[in-house]
Amino acid sequence: MNEIRANDRLEAITDRMLASYARQPRTHRVDETNMPSQAEIIEVIRLSRQVLFPGYFGTGEMTHDNVRFYIGGLLATLDRKLTEQVYRCFCYARNQEHLAACQRNTECWNHAAEVAATFLDRLDATRDTLNLDVEAAYDGDPAAKSFDEVIFCYPGFLAVTIYRLAHILYTLDVPLMPRIMAEYAHSATGVDIHPGARIGQRFFIDHGTGVVIGETTIIGDNAKIYQGVTLGALSFPKDERGRVIKGLQRHPTLEDNVTVYAGATILGGETVIGQGVTVGGNTFVTESVGPDSLISMKPPELHLRPKRPRPAQGPQ
Numbered sequence: 001m002n003e004i005r006a007n008d009r010l011e012a013i014t015d016r017m018l019a020s021y022a023r024q025p026r027t028h029r030v031d032e033t034n035m036p037s038q039a040e041i042i043e044v045i046r047l048s049r050q051v052l053f054p055g056y057f058g059t060g061e062m063t064h065d066n067v068r069f070y071i072g073g074l075l076a077t078l079d080r081k082l083t084e085q086v087y088r089c090f091c092y093a094r095n096q097e098h099l100a101a102c103q104r105n106t107e108c109w110n111h112a113a114e115v116a117a118t119f120l121d122r123l124d125a126t127r128d129t130l131n132l133d134v135e136a137a138y139d140g141d142p143a144a145k146s147f148d149e150v151i152f153c154y155p156g157f158l159a160v161t162i163y164r165l166a167h168i169l170y171t172l173d174v175p176l177m178p179r180i181m182a183e184y185a186h187s188a189t190g191v192d193i194h195p196g197a198r199i200g201q202r203f204f205i206d207h208g209t210g211v212v213i214g215e216t217t218i219i220g221d222n223a224k225i226y227q228g229v230t231l232g233a234l235s236f237p238k239d240e241r242g243r244v245i246k247g248l249q250r251h252p253t254l255e256d257n258v259t260v261y262a263g264a265t266i267l268g269g270e271t272v273i274g275q276g277v278t279v280g281g282n283t284f285v286t287e288s289v290g291p292d293s294l295i296s297m298k299p300p301e302l303h304l305r306p307k308r309p310r311p312a313q314g315p316q
Helices: 002-023 038-052 067-093 107-121 123-140 147-153 155-171 177-189
Strands: 230-232 265-267
Touching: 038 067, 038 123, 038 155, 038 177, 067 107, 067 177, 107 123, 107 155, 123 147, 123 155, 155 177
Parallel strands: 230 265
Antiparallel strands: none
16 A cells, blocks of 8 residues: 555656656757766766876786787777767757767768867877976976876866867867866866866966866966966856857966966956966956066055953853
């Protein structure tokens, strides 16, 4: 009897959920294309890091005798998994009614295979860029004891690594996947770098937590950013229907050799921070600044007074 009541309750809940789906069809994907797999995209990141920095993140021992075989196997697996997820992203964007409708000999699959091949072709150049990022972190942080520590431990470097991988796919017009990668980095490190940002060489994020770098941000070479920095939009222009206009330069430009200290906020698509500028902590910048300048807040006043004496306590 109790089992019958439980089944009736579950049937009623099911009916209410189906009614909810009918009320708002934009938040379910029944009878639509399967979404890409977040777990598999994270696996793509993991495999890519193993290829980029062999011996750091894999489980097997790496030697000169087996490295070619090991990396070759990783690349083959990466190619297969990446092609599958890019394919799913393209099918999603084309709004196929069923995944089976977009067979692997069609334009979606062929395009996905081409994207995966291009991604793999760019890994050696990406490694060269990341090597410079490691060097910048080691040179810029007196607490860094070795390159190994930066690669293996630093959340800012992990976020930059994932950004550089996601940026490749962003430039290849892959929908969804670059943002999934960026949000994984965000959740893992506290650093939010949109994959569309353009960031130069020798980029270092120290500590990292709370850093936000918007989609149209441009950062030159040798930039150093501390925790809590926001490179954001000053406003969001809207069309006549009140919708945000997309594709505009909304975020600031940082030229070469810029340092931005903790808690600073720099906003606006027309805001340019010139070469060699140092932006002090907790500043709020919405106008362009010429080269070799120092931006700082006026020191706040500290008020000191003796503590009030505590009243004597009587016997307990």
